[in-house]
Amino acid sequence: MVLLPLGITAASALAVMLAAAVRGPTPRAATGRAAEALSVLGLAAALGSQLAVAGAAPRRVTPLFVFDGVSSILGAVVLASALAVVLLASAYLRRLDEPWEEIYALLLLGTAGALALTSSDHLVGLVLGLETLSVSLYGLVASVRTRGDEALEAAMKYLVLAGAASAFLLFGVALLYASVGTLELPALTAELSAGTPAGSELVTVAGLAFVLVGIGFKLALVPFHLWTPDVYQGAPAPITAFVATVSKGGVVAFLLRLVAAAGAVARPEDGEGLFVVLALLAGASILVGNLLALLQRDVKRLLAYSSIAHLGYLLVALLAGGELGPRAAVFYLIAYAVTILLAFGVVTILSRAEQEAGDLDAYRGLFWRRPILASAMAAAVFSLAGIPLTAGFVAKLYLLLAALDGSRFGLVGILVVGSVLGLYYYLRVVVAMLATPEPETAASEPVGASGGVALAGLGAVLIWIGVAPSAWLRILGIWLGG
């Protein structure tokens, strides 16, 4: 029963592939629409079943997967994000003469991988989920080829770097197994707290470090972030949204478990190795992400660096520990996912067949040309900046509270500096949208029904969390507290 969401997602992927194969050489539009409908239905059903089985008592299914509060919430986030991506991609893909069915199949497979990640507290489960996700992403990033080599270049960069990161991860897992003898997280940390076997300390530390390299790459933390701007810029906009939310959501789930397990072993304030390293990663991500975003003229690259910074903020929440820390981290992830989906949703809708809506010039005067889209973008940008009335503000508030409670004053200081830096480039986007528009040369792209629904839903959730967050916080407390 608890495997239902994962099963439905995987089954949808298979169904899409079968549908494509069965229908044969019929007009592209028909197969594409069928694939799209199957994906939407499949993800909606999976999300529904996820919410239905949530709140049940924690269960372990095979040594690899555990279904508890964390997997419930983050699984729901992953599925909802994937659903939003599919809805937003609908109109986008229709403008392109591209293989839709493959894209949808890969999306569903990637979602299944991410979903598996949210439920795994076993290192092999981590590898399984991560690899499924990564392989589907290689294909997805390269999927749009009518615009020249941009997407292909991004995919090659991603392939090479992700391959290297996966190698590090696997090697780290192997080293850990060699020194400790088990691959399950709880048992692993129990063994480590009992003291590492004599002589294998270097092996253990190296193993842990390599695993962190792999995780840091996937989360785009500094210094493993070099792929992020190029991939975000080169990939098609809805795929970028997928990378920004679904893949990160899955990995954050695992990191949550890792930190929680390690936290049970040693107190964060003791500055145990893992926490020091994570603190360094967080601080570097916040500063580097915000500083480099200041230089960007391309909105997708700007959002890429912004994502790096926001993952840094999320890490601060994880490091805060205590009762508030994990809740703040999950809440931040939810707010971040909604915001980034809304932002990339606008980018997707504005992208024309020949060119992505990357450069800031595409947004100049947007407020006067297409006020609803511009308002959606402004709401997303304000949420990233942490301005009240948006989800980002409440999430930042909660995060600061957790960090202060955990006495992480240094990280809080860096967070404040980063936030102030961020204000400048976020405001620049808004100011560009408010500028006097150039005379219209090309016709604007229509929003499309499913895209409109997705944008409206995301915007409503953004404002809802920003104005009346108590319901969300309560649910979070119930699911995570137990």
Added chain:
Amino acid sequence: MKLVALVLVPLLGGLLAWPLGRRRTEWARIAAVLALGVDLALALSLLGPAGPGGWLATFELPWIPSLGIGLRLGLDGLSLVLVLLTLLVGLLAVFASWSEIRERVGFFHFNLCWVLAGILGVFLALDLVLFYFLWELMLVPMVFLIALWGHERKTYAAIKFFLYTQASGLLMLLAILGLGLAHQRAAGSWSFAYGDLLGVSLEPTLALWLMLGFFAAFAVKLPVVVLHTWLPDAHSQAPTAGSMVLAALLLKTGAYGLLRFAIPLFPDASVRFAPVAMVLGAIGVIYGAVLAFAQTDLKRLVAYTSVSHLGFVLLGIYAWTSFSLTGTVLQMVAHGLSTGALFVLAGALYERTHTRDLERLRGLAPVVPRMGAAALFFALASLGLPGLGNFVAEFLVLVGAWEVRPIPTTIAALGLVAATLYSLRFFQRAFHGPAAEAELADLRPRELTVLGAMGVALLWLGLAPQPLFEVVAPALDVLLRTAGGTP
């Protein structure tokens, strides 16, 4: 309930004005006027005897119960005076921009109403997180007002204003959260209510840091001398209504924050900090005056006079005596009116001559005699002529501060001389001298009404300020007793 309505009415008025402005611009303006007028009547209806604790009205609704954050609003004499000022200046700002704003009128009034709603909320909020929420919320429509309808360097001024206020606001947020945490650790439950947080006992070092966090945000807003550099740009680049709201109202939120939060929440730290603050206030008076004297841009000149006048406010607040606080409140109102009027005049001149440069504005009195008379009146108000509100205010502040610390008070008093210099200089340059050859329209009835209303109010405050004192006194007494001042 009335308090919620006070904030909601401008919000709804603004929401209405936006689409109405697309049909006909007059409808947007009328919608704004109606909303603010109704709100003003509502605020006036709240005048009355003070209840327990000095409150005239309170309101409470849970918002995020798990963190003890609620929608808590409260009105006492101090807030009421500032609320009335807000609505009055807001109405006058709408009238003043009647002919100046011609593009996107609906959106302009939407932003104007929402800024006013945010300011009203700041004056009413009694929950610290709610206060921060509204503090930040005030900013965004103001940034839009400057960035869309401002003058040559509007984008630069808007971004600078935004960054300064946001950065200092974040420091205040940290202080608020720190205070909330301290309360949670001491009392075991979360609460961000003003009343609950008043009683939290803190170690001296922690109290000092938290107080400085609050002070940072209010110091940028007030502005205190070193952190004031956003002000000349924002005030001179904003449209007339924007400058009025900025000078008359936004700056007062900083003063209000000091009075309501920074000092009562951290009385001992404030006592230790008071000498620094009073010296900063005195320096601000002189510095602002000297720089105002040197300006050639009319609106920048008036902006620097704000820095100077609000130095008196800072001095009076940290003197923390009954006289000085009363003078501070009166100075807030009188400065709002006199500086607002000066901005209206500057805007009127700009509309007619398309310049703010004092090198080019010469000898205007024979050409626009009514404007000259109004300018003289408000220049005299600004320099503190007895009979007008500013004099009574500055006098009270100086009397109150003299008891506590004579040296900064003396320095500030010298600022009165400097005020005379810049006020008369600006008037003499722009209006006296060889008559200008231009043909300019004199003040129209609408502009005369706006300026007339402000003038009458200033006269009333200067000649018969007692009613204002009586409204404010209970609230100030409570504040003085909370933080152990000399009533």
